[in-house]
Amino acid sequence: MDHTKRLRITGVIVAVIVVFSIAGYIDLIHPGTVDKGKEITVGTDVNGIHINKIVSLSPAATGTLYALGVSSDIIAVGPCTHFPYNVTENLQKVTCYPDFSAQQIINLKPDAVISSSSYKATEVQELLDAGINYIYLDSGSGSTFHLIEKQDTLLGKLTGTMSNASKLNSWMNTSLNDFKDTGLTNKSVFYALCIENHAPWTSGNNTFINSMFNYAHLKNVMTDSGFFQASTQVVANDSPQVLLLGTRVNLSQINTPTYESTPAYKNDSVFQITDADVYSEPNFRDIFAIQDLIQSVYNKTVNIPEFPLHLEYNVNPTSTVEKVKT
Incomplete structure (x- = not known):
């Protein structure tokens, strides 16, 4: 190998080392830099978002995820979740009342947390900063079956089970109409x-x-x-x-x-x-x-x-x- 070619190779190696050194220095200054998670409700545009590692703090949402066919995507639930027992009994339980432990959840590395309770903004922000999506399904004042259907649709979009969500909502609508027509x-x-x-x-x-x-x-x-x-x-x-x-x-x-x-x-x-x-x-x-x-x-x-x-x-x-x- 001639002297000129050796100089070129040496220069490339030095350049690579410099690039990686700079990257390491940046990571040292800003450790663990990740994309922030998104706060999601029924009115949020969720195109391009897919979740498959879920911590469900909402027993109602856990039941819906089971119906949609994605209960295997749930990695942890709150201690008050009982249905379906055969699915939830062996899942990890996380603290969720009156507050949740953000660090406990972050350690599980989910891509989404689902809640129907209003938690402190600072707790939610910890999850978002860790790159975890926070899905809030309101079940408080003014909750109706129409809202439930919107929540089913949202979960269907996020989990890639829109077909099942549509079937679930259609069944609910037909049943509600049957209740009306009883005389x-x-x-x-x-x-x-x-x-x-x-x-x-x-x-x-x-x-x-x-x-x-x-x-x-x-x-x-x-x-x-x-x-x-x-x-x-x-x-x-x-x-x-x-x-x-x-x-x-x-x-x-x-x-x-x-x-x-x-x-x-x-x-x-x-x-x-x-x-x-x-x-x-x-x-x-x-x-x-x-x-x-x-x-x-x-x-x-x-x-x-x-x-x-x-x-x-x-x-x-x-x-x-x-x-x-x-």
Whole structure:
């Protein structure tokens, strides 16, 4: 090899070393530089975004992901996620209430976190700074089945399962229309979520359970918005025809003159929720809860279409509500 060629090769090697040295120096100054994650809601343009390593802090979203056929993409869930048990029992559980541990989640290296709770902006920012997408599915005030369908569509786009999301939404829409066409006359209902210091916590307008009542042909006697504690006298004055009790209500708590004076108590129309998860996790499974509620209150079977997606584990809860002997 002549002297000139050796000089050229040596120059190339030196140049490469310099380039890598500069790159190493930059990385030393800005360690772990990554693209920021994106904060996503149902109104976000998600074209070009695909997720397949998911931490789901939302039990409702976990159920929906299972229905869409991508439960294998979930790498961790919150400790309160129970459905589907056969899928979630062996998944890692991460802290998610009242706050989540950003570092715990970051260590799992997901490409997305799904939540239906409002967390601190600083916690969310930690995830975004680590390059993790944060998907917020609102389930609070004003939640409706229309919103659920939008969330199904969003998850379908993000996971590449739009076909299944469309089938799920079509099934929900058909079922909701079947509930409307029952010819039933609405009965008035009071919902006691729980009772503290003899006063019941209940729900009014702009709550998801109120939307369920509307499809179940039940008129909520509580007209205020959100969840609040009502006086027992208000319950007596509103004379509900149906009493619906949350899972935490003990029958002895309503064996009082106030409740005993209601038409619901007198006519043996007191029911208790047996599956708290279904009633507290807005997603497609609430269709089955409405069907069960109509059957229990009105003794009427509403036939809805067969569930359109073939899954290993049954998505239809065996029972969500039962009559209570007063």
